[in-house]
Amino acid sequence: MSSSSSNVPKKGRGGRGGVPPPSIFPKVVYPVELGSPAGIEPPAANTIPKSFDKQNSKASEKADRHADTKARIVQFLAPPPSHHDPLCVTPVDQLAALSDPELVDKALQLFTTDNFSGSVGLPDGSAVSMRDCILEFVGNSKVREGREIKKQLNERLGLIKALLDVERFKNKQTDDG
Numbered sequence: 001m002s003s004s005s006s007n008v009p010k011k012g013r014g015g016r017g018g019v020p021p022p023s024i025f026p027k028v029v030y031p032v033e034l035g036s037p038a039g040i041e042p043p044a045a046n047t048i049p050k051s052f053d054k055q056n057s058k059a060s061e062k063a064d065r066h067a068d069t070k071a072r073i074v075q076f077l078a079p080p081p082s083h084h085d086p087l088c089v090t091p092v093d094q095l096a097a098l099s100d101p102e103l104v105d106k107a108l109q110l111f112t113t114d115n116f117s118g119s120v121g122l123p124d125g126s127a128v129s130m131r132d133c134i135l136e137f138v139g140n141s142k143v144r145e146g147r148e149i150k151k152q153l154n155e156r157l158g159l160i161k162a163l164l165d166v167e168r169f170k171n172k173q174t175d176d177g
Contacts, residue, residue: 066140070100073107073133076120100141104134104149108156113163131157 074095095103110118110130118130134153138146 062140066137069133069137069140070103071096073103073130073137076128076130076133077103077106077110100137100145101148101152104137104152107134108152111156111160113160113167116157116160116164 074092077090077095078092079090090106095106098106107118107130110120117132118134119127120130121127131153134149138150138153141149
């Protein structure tokens, strides 16, 4: 019985008499009227659908960037209009129909020991690095496809580096000999 009386504050123990202590969490009333004071607003509606909408919009933006990068790679690989040799080049419509890894395989043909970055000359005299285009393509593609494309690029660059090392070794021996 003494335990129930110890919970009630008494005047002799420094309490306030019979006044209950203030509540820790005050009751907040959410006004329905417009123009309510700042910080006292009704709880936000369910944000889960909003987050899915945001995720879907990001995915569609990424897909748009991927399609744009693919179109630029096709444009860079396309033959000039004056070139009509079907045995040497692939037409634009066939390039556009290729899957991502197949298109990158075609783009990797530009990488040689003389052109390590796969630079493509543009009609205005500037150049574009096909390596940078492929890396952008990897960044905008789906994870699994991006890994495969990045693997293709790294294998091709490794092969070219090995060929360059062999050429340097041969040149060094001919200089010494």
